[in-house]
Amino acid sequence: xxxxxxxxxxxxxxxxxxxxxxxxxxxxxxxxxxxxxxxxxxxxxxxxxxxxxxxxxxxxxxxxxxxxxxxxxxxxxxxxxxxxxxxxxxxxxxxxxxxxxxxxxxxxxxxxxxxxxxxxxxxxxxxxxxxxxxxxxxxxxxxxxxxxxxxxxxxxxxxxxxxxxxxxxxxxxxxxxxxxxxxxxxxxxxxxxxxxxxxxxxxxxxxxxxxxxxxxxxxxxxxxxxxxxxxxxxxxxxxxxxxxxxxxxxxxxxxxxxxxxxxxxxxxxxxxxxxxxxxxxxxxxxxxxxxxxxxxxxxxxxxxxxxxxxxxxxxxxxxxxxxxxxxxxxxxxxxxxxxxxxxxxxxxxxxxxxxxxxxxxxxxxxxxxxxxxxxxxxxxxxxxxxxxxxxxxxxxxxxxxxxxxxxxxxxxxxxxxxxxxxxxxxxxxxxxxxxxxxxxxxxxxxx
Amino acid sequence: xxxxxxxxxxxxxxxxxxxxxxxxxxxxxxxxxxxxxxxxxxxxxxxxxxxxxxxxxxxxxxxxxxxxxxxxxxxxxxxxxxxxxxxxxxxxxxxxxxxxxxxxxxxxxxxxxxxxxxxxxxxxxxxxxx
Numbered sequence: 120x121x122x123x124x125x126x127x128x129x130x131x132x133x134x135x136x137x138x139x140x141x142x143x144x145x146x147x148x149x150x151x152x153x154x155x156x157x158x159x160x161x162x163x164x165x166x167x168x169x170x171x172x173x174x175x176x177x178x179x180x181x182x183x184x185x186x187x188x189x190x191x192x193x194x195x196x197x198x199x200x201x202x203x204x205x206x207x208x209x210x211x212x213x214x215x216x217x218x219x220x221x222x223x224x225x226x227x228x229x230x231x232x233x234x235x236x237x238x239x240x241x242x243x244x245x246x247x248x249x250x251x252x253x254x255x256x257x258x259x260x261x262x263x264x265x266x267x268x269x270x271x272x273x274x275x276x277x278x279x280x281x282x283x284x285x286x287x288x289x290x291x292x293x294x295x296x297x298x299x300x301x302x303x304x305x306x307x308x309x310x311x312x313x314x315x316x317x318x319x320x321x322x323x324x325x326x327x328x329x330x331x332x333x334x335x336x337x338x339x340x341x342x343x344x345x346x347x348x349x350x351x352x353x354x355x356x357x358x359x360x361x362x363x364x365x366x367x368x369x370x371x372x373x374x375x376x377x378x379x380x381x382x383x384x385x386x387x388x389x390x391x392x393x394x395x396x397x398x399x400x401x402x403x404x405x406x407x408x409x410x411x412x413x414x415x416x417x418x419x420x421x422x423x424x425x426x427x428x429x430x431x432x433x434x435x436x437x438x439x440x441x442x443x444x445x446x447x448x449x450x451x452x453x454x455x456x457x458x459x460x461x462x463x464x465x466x467x468x469x470x471x472x473x474x475x476x477x478x479x480x481x482x483x484x485x486x487x488x489x490x491x492x493x494x495x496x497x498x499x500x501x502x503x504x505x506x507x508x509x510x511x512x513x514x515x516x517x518x519x520x521x522x523x524x525x526x527x528x529x530x531x532x533x534x535x536x537x538x539x540x541x542x543x544x545x546x547x548x549x550x551x552x553x554x555x556x557x558x559x560x561x562x563x564x565x566x
Numbered sequence: 567x568x569x570x571x572x573x574x575x576x577x578x579x580x581x582x583x584x585x586x587x588x589x590x591x592x593x594x595x596x597x598x599x600x601x602x603x604x605x606x607x608x609x610x611x612x613x614x615x616x617x618x619x620x621x622x623x624x625x626x627x628x629x630x631x632x633x634x635x636x637x638x639x640x641x642x643x644x645x646x647x648x649x650x651x652x653x654x655x656x657x658x659x660x661x662x663x664x665x666x667x668x669x670x671x672x673x674x675x676x677x678x679x680x681x682x683x684x685x686x687x688x689x690x691x692x693x694x695x696x
Contacts, residue, residue: 271612406607431607431632440625440634 182520184388188553190482192503192544193333193528194255194282195391198361198383198471199548204458213454222427229425232413232450235457242363242460242468243377244370245399249410250448254394255380256285259327259357260292261398261409261443262376266325266353267298268442269407274299274322278310280332281357283533289327298324308336308496308505312346319350325376326350329357330369334542335479335503336496337366344373359383360397360456362501364465365472376400385459386452395452406432409443474547475502478554482545485558491565495540503544505530505537510565512541518564524557568597568691571662575638575678576687577620582662583638585678590639593666594626594657597691602628605657608650610667615643617670619677624667626657637670639677645669 125133130142139145146154165173189197208214212227222229232250239248252258263275275293277286279302290300303315303326310328319326326347330338340356347354355376356369361383363369369377381395382388400408406429414428434441460468479502487493491509508515512529519526527544530537545554574582580598584591599605607627617623617637624635647666649656657665672678682690 406609431627437625437632440632 182525184525187520187523187525188549188557189525190527190543190545190549190557191525192335193542194284194380195388195394196359196361196383196502196544196546197388197548198385198475198546200385200387201459201462203462204385204455207458208451208454213451223424226425228450229413229427231454231457232411232448233415233425234461235453236413238457238460239360239381239397240399242360242368243358243374243379243397243399244363244368244372245374245377246402247405247408247412248397248399249408249412250450251381251453252396252398252410252445253449254392254396255357255359255378255382256282256288256396257292257445258378258380258396258398259285259355260289261445262355262378263289263293263298263325263327264296265376265400265404265407265409265442266355267293267296269404270324270351270353272322272324272352273297274301274320275325275327276301276303276315276318276323276352277327278303278315278329278332278338279305280308280310280334280336280338281327281329282333285329285357303328305334306498308332308334308498308500309338310343312339312342315343316346316350319346319352321351323347323350323352325353325355327355327357330366331362331501331503334496334505335500335544336498337501340367340369340372340374348373361468362472362475364463364468364470365476366501370399370401375404381452381456384456386455393449393452395449395456405429407442408432409445411446411448471547472502475545478502478547478549479504479543479545481551482543482549482554482557485554486543486561489558489562489565492561495537502546503542506541506543507539508541508561508565509539512539515541515561515564519557519560522556522560524553524560526557526561568595568600569662570595570597570684570688570691572684574662574684575681576684576690577636577638577681578690579620579634579636580691581636581638583678583681585675588672588675589644590641590670590672590678591645591666592638592668592670593661594635595687595691596661599658599661599665602626602633603630604628605654608654608657608667610646610650611643613643613646617641617643617668619680635667638681639670639672640674641670641672643668644671 184197236248301318303310303318328338328343330340332338344354353375356374358369358379360381377399379397381397386395412428413425416426418424432442434446483504493507495505495507516526527541530540574584576582580595582593582595605628609625611623619640620636622634623637626633
């Protein structure tokens with residue numbers, strides 16, 4: 120969009136056309152006390168070179184994962200990003216983040232989305248994946264609405280092991296249709312099966328678990344699937360595809376819908392977004408699925424081609440009865456993931472999982488050697504774990520920042536019950552030196 | 567001219583009803599399926615669901631459009647055509663037979679009085695309504 124300024128004469132002309140005498144006249148409805156009565160307090164205008172220097176100085180105050188050893192996770196992970204990704208996505212043919220209108224004219228874009236869908240469906244162990252939606256949290260929220268539409272039931276049972284931020288997004292989404300949310304408590308780090316069974320009723324539309332869960336622990340997906348299905352509810356599993364090169368796909372363990380955050384697949388953390396919402400379902404649920412879907416077909420000459428398919432689910436055709444308001448996808452982030460998976464391949468992706476887990480377990484071992492430091496849960500964990508520390512986690516974090524270590528995410532803000540806990544994530548990027556430095560700094564910080 | 571069996575009752579929205587005691591078997595007319603073109607998907611309520619006369623009870627999707635289905639009468643769904651999810655084309659090939667959709671146990675059999683006769687429906691479609 121171009122910025123076109125208007126002259127005072129043009130402004131006068133426009134105001135005359137609507138019968139207003141000044142721009143101030145247009146604002147009279149806003150109470151005076153809510154309006155700024157003085158000019159904005161802005162510094163003087165800077166020359167371009169000066170401005171760039173100024174912004175660079177400000178950006179330098181950030182503690183980024185390039186300068187710090189990042190042990191932060193909780194939904195966004197510092198996995199390595201192979202350099203070809205940035206080169207390829209920067210091509211003009213790709214570097215627009217929007218789903219194309221008149222989509223069939225953009226065969227290259229559709230092809231890349233089709234490949235993305237195929238990869239995600241395979242990783243999740245499902246039949247179909249859509250072209251992606253905004254992020255893991257919105258994917259989950261859409262999945263809960265889908266479970267409600269499919270089962271005609273109005274209660275969701277969400278495990279306490281699901282990322283609390285995702286849960287908040289679900290709460291926002293389901294307020295309109297008036298769905299109720301119940302919590303399934305954790306046992307020693309994973310959803311307690313007996314408590315879950317008691318939470319379920321003939322009104323339960325879906326059970327939601329995360330795998331590995333928010334605290335890093337590995338849920339017993341198969342057992343939970345059986346419990347959910349016995350009650351006639353669907354099982355929604357939140358999972359990150361980057362982990363599914365190693366972990367058994369949730370689809371193979373009985374999940375009906377698999378959603379999750381695809382950021383780990385070559386998408387930079389970027390201070391929290393844009394992210395990549397993965398969404399995959401079983402074949403029988405495909406007509407209830409939200410979002411765009413690319414299909415392969417043949418043209419009149421019998422040649423392979425790609426089209427947007429099952430669009431009758433979508434808003435521009437089905438209007439208010441559409442499966443969702445989502446009529447777009449995060450095409451550029453999906454492309455990053457597609458290139459990432461292509462570069463790593465089956466063995467590479469598995470290696471990422473193996474290295475992350477091995478290093479996470481080494482880190483847990485070293486960190487819990489520090490007196491007073493222990494693992495909060497006994498359940499098996501993957502690349503992330505919950506550490507109980509004998510001093511305020513916030514102070515520990517502050518202290519370790521001095522050593523260029525981002526120690527973890529304090530859990531107090533999520534749940535007071537975990538106010539002495541730190542959530543620590545370890546990816547394949549972390550080195551033995553960094554982990555050993557963390558252990559040494561932690562020992563000094565809590566001594 | 568599309569086939570309009572004399573023994574059936576019709577809605578202005580192109581559904582038919584075959585009344586038998588307190589039960590009504592329903593579907594869409596030959597005229598409706600011709601207008602829609604190839605039907606690719608039919609979404610129906612489950613057995614036990616309640617439907618209300620002239621309110622939507624489902625959706626029929628063709629290669630051309632998605633259309634709401636309107637219940638000719640109020641009542642409870644007692645049978646659903648299980649063949650339609652796998653073979654939606656039955657709506658095209660046999661709209662009054664194998665392409666039936668629901669059997670409704672009527673809450674108020676008087677609903678039938680409000681429906682169109684075959685002659686009236688034929689007149690409606692001849693006038694080009696759709």
